[in-house]
Amino acid sequence: xxxxxxxxxxxxxxxxxxxxxxxxxxxxxxxxxxxxxxxxxxxxxxxxxxxxxxxxxxxxxxxxxxxxxxxxxxxxxxxxxxxxxxxxxxxxxxxxxxxxxxxxxxxxxxxxxxxxxxxxxxxxxxxxxxxxxxxxxxxxxxxxxxxxxxxxxxxxxxxxxxxxxxxxx
Amino acid sequence: xxxxxxxxxxxxxxxxxxxxxxxxxxxxxxxxxxxxxxxxxxxxxxxxxxxxxxxxxxxxxxxxxxxxxxxxxxxxxxxxxxxxxxxxxxxxxxxxxxxxxxxxxxxxxxxxxxxxxxxxxxxxxxxxxxxxxxxxxxxxxxxxxxxxxxxxxxxxxxxxxxxxxxxxxxxxxxxxxxxxxxxxxxxxxxxxxxxxxxxxxxxxxxxxxxxxxxxxxxxxxxxxxxxxxxxxxxxxxxxxxxxxxxxxxxxxxxxxxxxxxxxxxxxxxxxxxxxxxxxxxxxxxxxxxxxxxxxxxxxxxxxxxxxxxxxxxxxxxxxxxxxxxxxxxxxxxxxxxxxxxxxxxxxxxxxxxxxxxxxxxxxxxxxxxxxxxxxxxxxxxxxxxxxxxxxxxxxxxxxxxxxxxxxxxxxxxxxxxxxxxxxxxxxxxxxxxxxxxxxxxxxxxxxxxxxxxxxxxxxxxxxxxxxxxxxxxxxxxxxxxxxxxxxxxxxxxxxxxxxxxxxxxxxxxxxxxxxxxxxxxxxxxxxxxxxxxxxxxxxxxxxxxxxxxxxxxxxxxxxxxxxx
Ligand SMILES: Cc1ncc(C[n+]2csc(CCOP(=O)(O)OP(=O)(O)O)c2C)c(N)n1
Ligand SMILES: [Mg+2]
Numbered sequence: 171x172x173x174x175x176x177x178x179x180x181x182x183x184x185x186x187x188x189x190x191x192x193x194x195x196x197x198x199x200x201x202x203x204x205x206x207x208x209x210x211x212x213x214x215x216x217x218x219x220x221x222x223x224x225x226x227x228x229x230x231x232x233x234x235x236x237x238x239x240x241x242x243x244x245x246x247x248x249x250x251x252x253x254x255x256x257x258x259x260x261x262x263x264x265x266x267x268x269x270x271x272x273x274x275x276x277x278x279x280x281x282x283x284x285x286x287x288x289x290x291x292x293x294x295x296x297x298x299x300x301x302x303x304x305x306x307x308x309x310x311x312x313x314x315x316x317x318x319x320x321x322x323x324x325x326x327x328x329x330x331x332x333x334x335x336x337x338x339x
Numbered sequence: 340x341x342x343x344x345x346x347x348x349x350x351x352x353x354x355x356x357x358x359x360x361x362x363x364x365x366x367x368x369x370x371x372x373x374x375x376x377x378x379x380x381x382x383x384x385x386x387x388x389x390x391x392x393x394x395x396x397x398x399x400x401x402x403x404x405x406x407x408x409x410x411x412x413x414x415x416x417x418x419x420x421x422x423x424x425x426x427x428x429x430x431x432x433x434x435x436x437x438x439x440x441x442x443x444x445x446x447x448x449x450x451x452x453x454x455x456x457x458x459x460x461x462x463x464x465x466x467x468x469x470x471x472x473x474x475x476x477x478x479x480x481x482x483x484x485x486x487x488x489x490x491x492x493x494x495x496x497x498x499x500x501x502x503x504x505x506x507x508x509x510x511x512x513x514x515x516x517x518x519x520x521x522x523x524x525x526x527x528x529x530x531x532x533x534x535x536x537x538x539x540x541x542x543x544x545x546x547x548x549x550x551x552x553x554x555x556x557x558x559x560x561x562x563x564x565x566x567x568x569x570x571x572x573x574x575x576x577x578x579x580x581x582x583x584x585x586x587x588x589x590x591x592x593x594x595x596x597x598x599x600x601x602x603x604x605x606x607x608x609x610x611x612x613x614x615x616x617x618x619x620x621x622x623x624x625x626x627x628x629x630x631x632x633x634x635x636x637x638x639x640x641x642x643x644x645x646x647x648x649x650x651x652x653x654x655x656x657x658x659x660x661x662x663x664x665x666x667x668x669x670x671x672x673x674x675x676x677x678x679x680x681x682x683x684x685x686x687x688x689x690x691x692x693x694x695x696x697x698x699x700x701x702x703x704x705x706x707x708x709x710x711x712x713x714x715x716x717x718x719x720x721x722x723x724x725x726x727x728x729x730x731x732x733x734x735x736x737x738x739x740x741x742x743x744x745x746x747x748x749x750x751x752x753x754x755x756x757x758x759x760x761x762x763x764x765x766x767x768x769x770x771x772x773x774x775x776x777x778x779x780x781x782x783x784x785x786x787x788x789x790x791x792x793x794x795x796x797x798x799x800x801x802x803x804x805x806x807x808x809x810x811x812x813x814x815x816x817x818x819x820x821x822x823x824x825x826x827x828x829x830x831x832x833x834x835x836x837x838x839x840x841x842x843x844x845x846x847x848x849x850x851x852x853x854x855x856x857x858x859x860x861x862x863x864x865x866x867x868x869x870x871x872x873x874x875x876x877x878x879x880x881x882x883x884x885x886x887x888x889x890x891x892x893x894x895x896x897x898x899x900x901x902x903x
Contacts, residue, residue, distance in 0.1 A: 179519070180518070180519060183468070183470075184456065184457075184460075184468070187457070187460065188460060191460050191461055195461045225646070228646065229643065229647060232642050232643040233643050235642070236641070236642075236643055237519070238464075238465045238485060238517060238519055238520045239519055240519045241518050241519040242519075
């Protein structure tokens with residue numbers, strides 16, 4: 171099963187390789203990984219999408235927690251959360267297909283950010299599922315290139331407070 | 340007052356209570372070596388950096404303190420990798436300092452540059468590249484804290500040459516601030532109660548004890564708890580010494596080369612209490628048939644060890660010593676109930692006694708020296724002195740585990756997790772440095788001893804009177820045993836008929852050398868060796884094709900043992 175895991179880390183030299191090394195060294199799978207600073211420049215936040223049964227994901231979260239530079243690990247999978255990724259798609263838009271593609275873009279609330287003679291670059295944000303659905307409908311037109319940021323996630327507020335307090339102590 | 344990085348390292352070691360450092364110099368750490376004589380810490384010059392780390396590791400295992408090693412950049416640093424991985428697998432607290440090229444040259448393929456932080460990331464508990472002398476005191480403080488707390492382990496600090504030369508105002512921090520590192524020490528009281536309740540219901544309870552019991556210095560409370568509850572105790576290779584093997588309740592070691600009674604008792608147990616152990620594949624054998632009927636309780640300081648290989652029913656995250664202390668308090672509070680429990684499983688103990696009589700650890704005495712006989716004789720001659728027994732890896736290690744009765748913690752030093760040939764001799768030197776007046780023995784194979792044999796020079800230079808007992812079978816015996824049993828005696832690359840004359844070799848280094856070839860010489864030769872106040876190599880020419888039994892073939896359940 172797919173799990174979205176949030177990892178708050180000290181923003182230090184080498185932390186990313188500690189985390190990716192942990193995944194490769196223990197044979198865990200990474201589907202996507204994003205990382206960026208939080209509002210506190212001393213802390214970065216990673217979002218890792220991984221595949222595995224409950225026992226594997228339990229090991230992954232425990233092993234992540236064991237790293238000295240990891241401050242907090244959140245498995246979003248069983249909590250009420252939102253997740254988004256950003257994707258750029260270059261799709262061919264030759265001749266009469268152009269209008270059809272523009273129509274689809276509207277339906278998915280995507281945006282054209284570059285239009286050339288034979289192709290367009292489209293920007294879309296959304297959940298993993300939405301992004302994949304968008305690729306499915308574009309496929310018949312001819313997808314030339316795809317680049318995606320990977321997923322970021324956040325828990326929804328529950329009864330007036332965040333379900334996981336994610337600021338460092 | 341301002342101090343250089345080199346001075347800061349040495350001063351900080353002093354504050355951390357470090358008395359000895361094992362090391363080897365080079366260009367990148369020459370400034371540190373220059374300062375060394377001005378400080379109290381005593382330096383032992385080894386003959387290979389791998390040995391520096393093993394010696395620090397032996398020192399740490401024997402004392403419970405953090406072992407420290409110091410080496411130069413590049414090859415000096417890469418030579419520490421096996422030592423670090425050995426310590427990491429067995430959770431041994433070390434701080435290893437490596438030299439590094441100046442910060443400005445890092446990444447340039449400079450002379451003797453190696454990305455040792457990158458190389459050792461998966462075999463250290465944590466590691467640091469120091470980028471400025473200002474960070475140095477904090478990093479050293481953190482390194483010692485990380486090495487010795489929680490599940491202990493090695494920490495590496497990479498020291499660029501300019502950091503050792505630069506100066507800053509020195510202040511050693513009193514506390515550490517590591518927001519992501521907060522190991523659980525105290526066991527959860529609710530889980531502890533739950534565990535005791537489960538124990539009270541047991542009809543066939545077993546304690547399965549690993550190295551965690553030694554690392555947390557829990558041997559005493561463990562022994563009291565087991566004795567009070569009359570629960571039989573088996574230990575892993577790493578747990579030897581946590582429970583006296585001379586005790587009626589001792590089952591000896593379990594696993595691949597465990598005793599018949601230990602493996603049978605675990606297999607038939609209904610409550611298995613794992614104490615600072617980690618369900619290693621050499622212990623469990625085929626995992627789905629390991630203790631199939633047992634409710635499993637597991638206390639360990641490392642949450643990743645719990646339910647990693649085997650589903651645990653009652654997990655307790657915490658320090659083994661602390662948890663057992665708390666259990667004993669409850670046992671005392673409810674002494675009647677627990678007394679009734681202790682008296683309730685006579686039939687289980689009787690069953691175990693029967694297993695014990697059925698297949699004792701044994702061997703057949705012949706005209707040629709049997710390696711088991713050598714270990715047994717060492718045990719008989721020395722057990723009262725509580726010597727420190729180190730081992731190499733292979734059959735020698737298993738016989739040393741089986742045929743010596745360990746009764747005290749920190750008297751058995753062996754590379755369990757990594758199985759590092761060449762560990763025992765330098766580890767013995769480290770232990771001898773820690774305890775100059777105790778008998779320290781390395782039980783070795785003819786193959787393993789040649790992996791760090793250069794340390795004879797270290798032993799002689801510092802007059803460390805370690806006794807190295809070489810069980811010379813002319814083979815890489817353990818591999819040969821597998822070839823005999825599972826590869827139709829195809830002895831590919833395991834014959835080692837070319838070995839040095841160990842007696843002459845020892846003498847050439849200035850140590851003493853002895854040799855025995857007949858069983859009747861064994862006792863006298865050992866007595867003589869133990870009476871020499873020098874490092875001694877004792878070569879026993881032993882039966883070439885002797886096997887270690889019992890043996891659970893890889894992938895089999897531990898109840899399916901090949902017996903003598
Ligand atoms: C550094 C290292 N290399 C290889 C091995 C694989 N190995 C395990 S036991 C063994 C044979 C050891 O031979 P020896 O030291 O003579 O001991 P014996 O088994 O004969 O008692 C080997 C090669 C190892 N454990 N460590
Ligand atoms: Mg041998």
